[in-house]
Amino acid sequence: MEQLPSISLIGMPGVGKSSVGILLAKLCGLRFMDTDVDIQVREGATLEEILLRDGYRRLREIEEEVLLGLDLSGAVIATGGSVVYSDAVMQRLAAQGPVVYLRAELATLQARVAAAPPRGIASDSKQGFAEIFAERTPLYQRYATLSIDTRGLDPAQVAGEILAQVSSS
Template identity: 55%
Template sequence: MTDFSNSLILIGMPGAGKSTIGLLLAKMLVKDFVDTDILIQNREGKALQEIIYEHDYLKLREIEEQVLLGADYPNHVIATGGSAVYSDAGMRRLKRFGPAVFLDVPEAELQARINNFGSRGVACKPGQSFSELLAERRPLYQRYADITINCRDKPPEQILGEIIAAEADTYADMDA
């Protein structure tokens, strides 16, 4: 049985489906949904890419960390920005509410989904390629993940089922 007092934190690359899967998961599990990228945009009154243009990618990460540290979201599905894993303090804060689920999508699928990498508001070094960014972030996703879902060629319904099953296993292990 799922513990409905806890949240699920979705982590992964841009294009992994955190927002899409998150909304569906929240509906299935009767939880509230929050997207930390939207929280950042609402707080700053501008799009992520505008923050990068006006400052730089490090400023976006700094703002993201502040938003994560201010998070108080029990009984939520939380879709994080792809760069949330750069903040150890922010991830520790989020994981107080529940397990982190890494949506592990192969690079080719991610690139097929993202047609606006340069203007999407991705917090990366200037000139950094998508492949380089994935290589940099993947170990961080793996480090913070309590649950890893291999999303290769899977429809959302299958991913949802695997998350729910893995979450139940995680809580069963905690009770043992």
């Protein structure tokens, strides 16, 4: 089987980038990277702790530093939701292979994020989740080479759909 390029997953918090990414990596025979974990390991703190300590702008800078420094080859890369604020990172991801935007409805995302443990969302604390969604959606659309509507699909089905589309292109 021909080696697939790296595949980057972008989208809002709660869309399932990590869950889908793990399954997709197994399907593709690629390693899995979760850049939120890489950030936390480098900083010795959770994303939420980094936000409280340094603020959302610094978290975005750290995210950019980490993603510009990592070896991204031969991987499925689950990115943080704010990765689209860095043009340099998005260009680097696109150079590695397809950038896949995982889409979900706002209400679905809000419910998932509310049910999950606290997570650091790199945005102005004055912004509500719906405002962040509205601000980021055009950025996800701009940078994506492929867009997958996750509505009604479980993570395995989303991973299968990505593989089918990446393999056929």
